[in-house]
Amino acid sequence: xxxxxxxxxxxxxxxxxxxxxxxxxxxxxxxxxxxxxxxxxxxxxxxxxxxxxxxxxxxxxxxxxxxxxxxxxxxxxxxxxxxxxxxxxxxxxxxxxxxxxxxxxxxxxxxxxxxxxxxxxxxxxxxxxxxxxxxxxxxxxxxxxxxxxxxxxxxxxxxxxxxxxxxxxxxxxxxxxxxxxxxxxxxxxxxxxxxxxxxxxxxxxxxxxxxxxxxxxxxxxxxxxxxxxxxxxxxxxxxxxxxxxxxxxxxxxxxxxxx
Amino acid sequence: xxxxxxxxxxxxxxxxxxxxxxxxxxxxxxxxxxxxxxxxxxxxxxxxxxxxxxxxxxxxxxxxxxxxxxxxxxxxxxxxxxxxxxxxxxxxxxxxxxxxxxxxxxxxxxxxxxxxxxxxxxxxxxxxxxxxxxxxxxxxxxxxxxxxxxxxxxxxxxxxxxxxxxxxxxxxxxxxxxxxxxxxxxxxxxxxxxxxxxxxxxxxxxxxxxxxxxxxxxxxxxxxxxxxxxxxxxxxxxxxxxxxxxxxxxxxxxxxxxxxxxxxxxxxxxxxxxxxxxxxxxxxxxxxxxxxxxxxxxxxxxxxxxxxxxxxxxxxxxxxxxxxxxxxxxxxxxxxxxxxxxxxxx
Numbered sequence: 001x002x003x004x005x006x007x008x009x010x011x012x013x014x015x016x017x018x019x020x021x022x023x024x025x026x027x028x029x030x031x032x033x034x035x036x037x038x039x040x041x042x043x044x045x046x047x048x049x050x051x052x053x054x055x056x057x058x059x060x061x062x063x064x065x066x067x068x069x070x071x072x073x074x075x076x077x078x079x080x081x082x083x084x085x086x087x088x089x090x091x092x093x094x095x096x097x098x099x100x101x102x103x104x105x106x107x108x109x110x111x112x113x114x115x116x117x118x119x120x121x122x123x124x125x126x127x128x129x130x131x132x133x134x135x136x137x138x139x140x141x142x143x144x145x146x147x148x149x150x151x152x153x154x155x156x157x158x159x160x161x162x163x164x165x166x167x168x169x170x171x172x173x174x175x176x177x178x179x180x181x182x183x184x185x186x187x188x189x190x191x192x193x194x195x196x197x198x199x200x201x202x203x204x205x206x207x208x209x210x211x212x213x214x215x216x217x218x219x220x221x222x223x224x225x226x227x228x229x230x231x232x233x234x235x236x237x238x239x240x241x242x243x244x245x246x247x248x249x250x251x252x253x254x255x256x257x258x259x
Numbered sequence: 260x261x262x263x264x265x266x267x268x269x270x271x272x273x274x275x276x277x278x279x280x281x282x283x284x285x286x287x288x289x290x291x292x293x294x295x296x297x298x299x300x301x302x303x304x305x306x307x308x309x310x311x312x313x314x315x316x317x318x319x320x321x322x323x324x325x326x327x328x329x330x331x332x333x334x335x336x337x338x339x340x341x342x343x344x345x346x347x348x349x350x351x352x353x354x355x356x357x358x359x360x361x362x363x364x365x366x367x368x369x370x371x372x373x374x375x376x377x378x379x380x381x382x383x384x385x386x387x388x389x390x391x392x393x394x395x396x397x398x399x400x401x402x403x404x405x406x407x408x409x410x411x412x413x414x415x416x417x418x419x420x421x422x423x424x425x426x427x428x429x430x431x432x433x434x435x436x437x438x439x440x441x442x443x444x445x446x447x448x449x450x451x452x453x454x455x456x457x458x459x460x461x462x463x464x465x466x467x468x469x470x471x472x473x474x475x476x477x478x479x480x481x482x483x484x485x486x487x488x489x490x491x492x493x494x495x496x497x498x499x500x501x502x503x504x505x506x507x508x509x510x511x512x513x514x515x516x517x518x519x520x521x522x523x524x525x526x527x528x529x530x531x532x533x534x535x536x537x538x539x540x541x542x543x544x545x546x547x548x549x550x551x552x553x554x555x556x557x558x559x560x561x562x563x564x565x566x567x568x569x570x571x572x573x574x575x576x577x578x579x580x581x582x583x584x585x586x587x588x589x590x591x592x593x594x595x596x597x598x599x600x601x602x603x604x605x
Binding site for chain 1: 311312313333334335336338339340342344346347348349350359360363364407408411
């Protein structure tokens with residue numbers, strides 16, 4: 001009996017710890033007052049609406065979206081063929097390549113950001129946007145390769161051979177047989193990459209320039225100057241966006257099978 | 260240049276540096292059902308993949324229908340292959356699986372429809388055209404894989420252990436189905452298997468392979484009744500194979516196949532052969548010149564199977580159930596006679 005109570009308590013505390021901050025953010029954003037506080041100072045939706053009026057939020061949201069969508073798509077264009085080659089052929093240095101591809105996950109973001117700043121932006125005169133794009137693509141690439149590799153592993157090689165014997169070229173077999181059977185994995189990789197890129201802070205922190213900031217960095221900057229509930233409201237909205245995407249993905253493709 | 264339909268000439272196949280099939284010559288006639296039979300690793304699947312073009316030979320040439328196809332890529336050879344795993348396209352319906360190759364050939368759409376329906380009907384799947392492969396049973400997947408290959412009217416249809424994933428009853432059904440399809444379509448078929456009973460039941464001719472070489476080639480009856488070598492006899496169910504150790508005064512002295520025990524068993528008559536072999540059914544029990552102790556008895560319906568230990572090893576015998584029953588531990592007389600023996604070379 002005590003054991004049952006104990007395990008319930010542990011579950012309750014874990015969930016509180018995980019979900020609690022989310023609720024605090026939602027309600028802090030609903031405040032009618034003008035400073036960030038919990039419990040909120042009266043209830044109103046004005047801060048949720050005010051978010052859309054902030055010019056810099058709009059700009060940085062667009063940049064973040066561009067990086068998340070563009071970077072992830074680029075990572076997939078590079079990652080899908082890489083995953084295919086790594087899973088189908090015995091490449092020389094195959095294991096090394098896998099390790100290098102995984103490096104952006106292992107190496108702390110701060111180091112990646114600093115390195116890109118020090119060796120690309122400063123000496124080579126890369127624009128900040130280009131460096132950000134490069135960084136986000138590299139950060140998402142490991143996820144793309146991993147997730148797509150996993151779904152390739154379940155696809156038998158003889159299926160491609162069957163397609164070839166029925167008249168396909170190797171490339172035709174890839175697009176007609178391999179791609180349709182790994183599209184779930186590709187979409188899963190896209191969503192994972194999108195979320196990773198969108199929520200990225202440490203790398204973007206180093207690679208922000210005048211007028212070029214991703215949304216999370218912009219939110220930090222905003223908070224340093226204006227301590228009002230709009231940041232909480234915006235956080236809540238972004239969290240709802242992520243939940244919505246994952247929910248739709250789970251509903252239509254069983255997202256959790258791939259991650 | 261031979262006038263065989265499929266001709267493999269001095270074909271050497273290798274995986275990197277390890278040679279799987281050295282210098283193979285094989286002719287296959289048009290409309291024939293031929294079996295490549297042998298234990299795993301004997302090169303049968305490798306040979307089949309070379310015919311399909313999925314593997315480039317190290318040297319030698321492959322002719323199909325008089326044309327040298329050695330350098331023709333797999334997608335241009337017009338060869339069908341039914342994979343052991345069936346390799347159906349999981350994202351396509353049964354109908355689309357069959358239509359796949361026809362669409363690539365840019366066949367007119369009304370003809371595709373007609374041919375696909377015909378193909379599905381031929382294997383009894385017309386009711387299941389909209390199903391995905393995962394929604395079909397093992398036997399139905401097998402039929403679908405067959406229909407997908409047959410609809411292309413391939414010059415040669417290769418089948419890689421097509422019955423090995425089916426249960427015993429289905430296997431018999433598919434066996435006769437394959438024979439019927441072969442009769443109807445008259446397509447040259449090459450069937451790869453390690454199961455001798457399957458090969459015997461299906462094939463016009465059997466190519467028995469061992470270590471990349473052809474151990475023996477002949478009709479089912481030839482191979483079953485008259486294997487030439489110890490390897491062939493072993494594979495064809497001659498379970499009693501003994502070495503002819505010595506021969507004098509009208510007597511053969513048998514020794515164990517590879518044992519170096521000096522014990523001998525003598526039988527009347529003389530033989531030139533290096534080895535003599537008997538099927539279990541050719542050994543009579545209860546009377547005869549030899550004596551041994553029964554080690555095991557197994558009831559097998561029509562017959563009873565004994566393992567008898569004698570001086571040169573174990574002798575397996577199969578006798579009608581009506582005969583007198585011996586128990587484990589009994590000392591029995593048995594007979595190995597030269598007239599029922601099959602002479603073999605190494």
